Amino acid sequence: MTSAPFSRGEYDRRLASTRAAMQAAGLDAxxxxxxxxxxxxxxxxxxxxxxxxxxxIPPSGEPIWWGRHMDMLGGRRTCWMAQDNIxxxxxHYVQSTQVHPMQDLAQTLKERGLDRGRIGVEMExxxxxxxxxxxxxxxxxSTRLIDATGxxxxxxxxxxxxxxxxxxxAARISEKVTQVALERAEPGVRKNDLVADIIHAxxxxxxxxxxxxxxxxxxxxxxxxxxxxxxxxxxxxxRAGEATFFELSGCYRRYHAPLCRxxxxxxxxxxxxxxxxxxxxxxxxxxxAARAGNRTCDxxxxxxxxxxxxxxxxxxxxxxxxxxxYPPDWGERTASIRNEDETVLQPGMVxxxxxxxxxxxxxxxxxxxxxxxxxxxxxxxxDIERKLFVKA
Amino acid sequence: MTSAPFSRGEYDRRLASTRAAMQAAGLDAxxxxxxxxxxxxxxxxxxxxxxxxxxxIPPSGEPIWWGRHMDMLGGRRTCWMAQDNIxxxxxHYVQSTQVHPMQDLAQTLKERGLDRGRIGVEMExxxxxxxxxxxxxxxxxSTRLIDATGxxxxxxxxxxxxxxxxxxxAARISEKVTQVALERAEPGVRKNDLVADIIHAxxxxxxxxxxxxxxxxxxxxxxxxxxxxxxxxxxxxxRAGEATFFELSGCYRRYHAPLCRxxxxxxxxxxxxxxxxxxxxxxxxxxxAARAGNRTCDxxxxxxxxxxxxxxxxxxxxxxxxxxxYPPDWGERTASIRNEDETVLQPGMVxxxxxxxxxxxxxxxxxxxxxxxxxxxxxxxxDIERKLFVKA
Numbered sequence: 001m002t003s004a005p006f007s008r009g010e011y012d013r014r015l016a017s018t019r020a021a022m023q024a025a026g027l028d029a030x031x032x033x034x035x036x037x038x039x040x041x042x043x044x045x046x047x048x049x050x051x052x053x054x055x056x057i058p059p060s061g062e063p064i065w066w067g068r069h070m071d072m073l074g075g076r077r078t079c080w081m082a083q084d085n086i087x088x089x090x091x092h093y094v095q096s097t098q099v100h101p102m103q104d105l106a107q108t109l110k111e112r113g114l115d116r117g118r119i120g121v122e123m124e125x126x127x128x129x130x131x132x133x134x135x136x137x138x139x140x141x142s143t144r145l146i147d148a149t150g151x152x153x154x155x156x157x158x159x160x161x162x163x164x165x166x167x168x169x170a171a172r173i174s175e176k177v178t179q180v181a182l183e184r185a186e187p188g189v190r191k192n193d194l195v196a197d198i199i200h201a202x203x204x205x206x207x208x209x210x211x212x213x214x215x216x217x218x219x220x221x222x223x224x225x226x227x228x229x230x231x232x233x234x235x236x237x238x239r240a241g242e243a244t245f246f247e248l249s250g251c252y253r254r255y256h257a258p259l260c261r262x263x264x265x266x267x268x269x270x271x272x273x274x275x276x277x278x279x280x281x282x283x284x285x286x287x288x289a290a291r292a293g294n295r296t297c298d299x300x301x302x303x304x305x306x307x308x309x310x311x312x313x314x315x316x317x318x319x320x321x322x323x324x325x326y327p328p329d330w331g332e333r334t335a336s337i338r339n340e341d342e343t344v345l346q347p348g349m350v351x352x353x354x355x356x357x358x359x360x361x362x363x364x365x366x367x368x369x370x371x372x373x374x375x376x377x378x379x380x381x382x383d384i385e386r387k388l389f390v391k392a
Numbered sequence: 393m394t395s396a397p398f399s400r401g402e403y404d405r406r407l408a409s410t411r412a413a414m415q416a417a418g419l420d421a422x423x424x425x426x427x428x429x430x431x432x433x434x435x436x437x438x439x440x441x442x443x444x445x446x447x448x449i450p451p452s453g454e455p456i457w458w459g460r461h462m463d464m465l466g467g468r469r470t471c472w473m474a475q476d477n478i479x480x481x482x483x484h485y486v487q488s489t490q491v492h493p494m495q496d497l498a499q500t501l502k503e504r505g506l507d508r509g510r511i512g513v514e515m516e517x518x519x520x521x522x523x524x525x526x527x528x529x530x531x532x533x534s535t536r537l538i539d540a541t542g543x544x545x546x547x548x549x550x551x552x553x554x555x556x557x558x559x560x561x562a563a564r565i566s567e568k569v570t571q572v573a574l575e576r577a578e579p580g581v582r583k584n585d586l587v588a589d590i591i592h593a594x595x596x597x598x599x600x601x602x603x604x605x606x607x608x609x610x611x612x613x614x615x616x617x618x619x620x621x622x623x624x625x626x627x628x629x630x631r632a633g634e635a636t637f638f639e640l641s642g643c644y645r646r647y648h649a650p651l652c653r654x655x656x657x658x659x660x661x662x663x664x665x666x667x668x669x670x671x672x673x674x675x676x677x678x679x680x681a682a683r684a685g686n687r688t689c690d691x692x693x694x695x696x697x698x699x700x701x702x703x704x705x706x707x708x709x710x711x712x713x714x715x716x717x718y719p720p721d722w723g724e725r726t727a728s729i730r731n732e733d734e735t736v737l738q739p740g741m742v743x744x745x746x747x748x749x750x751x752x753x754x755x756x757x758x759x760x761x762x763x764x765x766x767x768x769x770x771x772x773x774x775d776i777e778r779k780l781f782v783k784a
Contacts, residue, residue: 230439
């Protein structure tokens with residue numbers, strides 16, 4: 001196992017920006033449960049987020065990683081902090097109906113004098129349950145727990161050069177897995193066999209850039225299943241006369257660069273060809289609008305304007321920031337590329353621009369992971385032709 | 393996409409047992425967020441649990457699946473219920489800071505007259521956030537939200553014959569992936585390349601029994617990393633003089649049969665050989681104790697007695713029920729095989745009996761997925777020799 005992937009200077013910068021946001025929110029301390037935020041701040045990396053764990057950010061000094069005793073050992077092998085800032089609780093707390101790990105956390109905060117004032121918690125996160133909040137609130141009766149959902153996530157929105165380097169490596173892997181999917185797809189191939197090859201290519205990686213597990217499994221639905229966005233594979237063979245979309249991402253040391261392409265086996269219907277043309281024109285318009293100083297809604301509006309011109313209705317969300325992520329989602333859960341979002345674009349922001357079309361009888365996903373440039377339109381990070389692929 | 397994997401009779405039985413538990417807990421309705429519970433009750437299957445969704449169990453009639461509009465379409469393709477019992481909310485609710493999907497859920501409950509009395513919610517679940525609970529509590533001010541964590545999970549503890557059939561298919565895949573890992577492991581092989589082969593074998597499956605994604609990625613740490621339980625792979629080549637454990641599971645239509653084996657490249661140290669002998673003897677004692685009518689703690693105590701005899705200290709949790717699961721955990725989060733758990737064993741219960749040893753400088757994982765038999769000791773579902781594998 002290699003240790004924390006970034007320099008100490010980078011972690012210091014992240015901690016400083018988090019503390020500035022804490023100060024702006026009037027927080028005396030912060031308890032971070034989002035595994036992506038934990039890794040971003042400390043380097044912690046392990047499949048242990050299914051039990052309670054988190055990072056305490058005190059007003060000064062190093063962050064403190066806190067989790068199950070056996071995962072503390074993993075913390076000591078992956079975090080950059082001193083060993084005594086990596087704490088473990090006993091196994092009897094795990095999935096018990098008698099005691100709760102948040103009792104141990106409360107005790108830890110008390111011992112360090114962090115149980116006073118306003119402590120931020122991530123109310124809207126998979127790994128901070130309603131029960132965890134209830135127990136922590138009860139245990140820390142003289143503390144005010146403040147919703148700090150997204151506080152760290154927003155600090156992650158503009159990527160450092162080192163992070164963009166990681167995302168570019170993920171993008172090379174995304175290209176590779178997409179090529180494998182497009183090459184292997186043909187009538188008679190079982191979907192699970194195709195997915196096995198996709199994942200194999202992704203985890204093999206490219207040269208020294210070994211592949212990590214993406215935060216979402218390959219999504220590869222065909223035909224009517226492709227009208228629903230999130231169905232996973234089964235053992236059914238691919239058939240002629242159907243479109244299949246591939247929603248995939250390479251992953252390099254937890255960093256992602258999602259990419260979607262669609263393939264039609266046979267001759268696509270005219271309406272799909274028209275949608276393809278509109279979608280490609282719309283993506284180009286979106287990239288043009290994705291400039292530093294513009295807003296996220298400008299990207300969505302540019303795309304929707306082209307759709308409207310072609311008589312296609314498309315509303316809703318068309319993208320989200322990506323980077324460091326753990327299951328179950330590779331989005332960063334801050335800005336959205338959608339009509340009502342006015343986040344101002346800055347150089348170094350990375351988005352999965354995802355203007356998929358899900359129609360009554362088929363789905364057409366063509367997307368790009370893009371980085372906002374200092375000047376000019378956004379740059380797609382993957383280089384795979386932007387079109388509906390067809391295999392007759 | 394194939395539709396719900398079990399018969400209507402099986403779903404009716406599950407619903408009836410859930411309703412009996414609801415009645416015992418004095419609940420007028422139940423809102424289920426655990427994806428495993430959702431799938432167990434309705435057949436719903438999709439990688440959409442990263443947004444708010446759930447199943448409403450009213451006092452009578454069919455369950456109601458509720459989620460994001462685009463996932464409602466997936467619900468219509470995977471659930472057994474009538475289409476008008478599969479509901480979707482608008483995309484503007486997704487990851488918004490202005491509105492919350494629980495507002496839509498509250499409205500849905502009101503429209504159906506389910507906003508009165510006592511509604512059960514799963515307070516301790518990844519997919520029911522502190523924020524979700526806060527919003528739902530505010531919106532349903534005349535309703536009492538009652539913690540019903542585990543209510544459905546406990547109904548899942550004794551498996552039907554159909555479910556055990558699925559788990560046996562998963563077990564065949566577990567054997568296959570473990571064999572691949574043991575065969576491929578040798579000095580110089582990069583860990584990520586090994587993992588790529590493991591996953592490829594698992595998703596390919598066996599014959600018509602195609603492989604689904606396990607709820608946990610392959611865990612394959614070596615040497616000191618194996619002293620920490622949950623580190624994932626990197627691109628480092630395997631080395632002579634190190635033990636590596638493989639914690640893997642096949643997955644057949646979301647059902648799991650986890651299996652762990654350990655391999656040493658070179659000549660294992662004597663203390664590891666002694667631990668191996670103790671562990672194997674302890675597992676045999678555990679299987680003997682794993683009989684209908686005994687308790688989960690009897691399994692743990694039988695194992696620990698053997699360890700004590702050999703001078704090895706091992707406390708904590710040594711297993712958990714397994715079956716239908718979604719990320720991030722393949723455990724069912726009810727009973728535990730540990731000293732303080734007194735769950736009475738019944739035929740058809742399935743556990744991952746997991747008496748791993750994590751020592752100061754190495755880890756030794758040898759485990760079995762077992763089914764409690766009507767008579768006699770528990771049966772391991774996988775057939776892989778129980779030993780420390782060695783490749784000189």
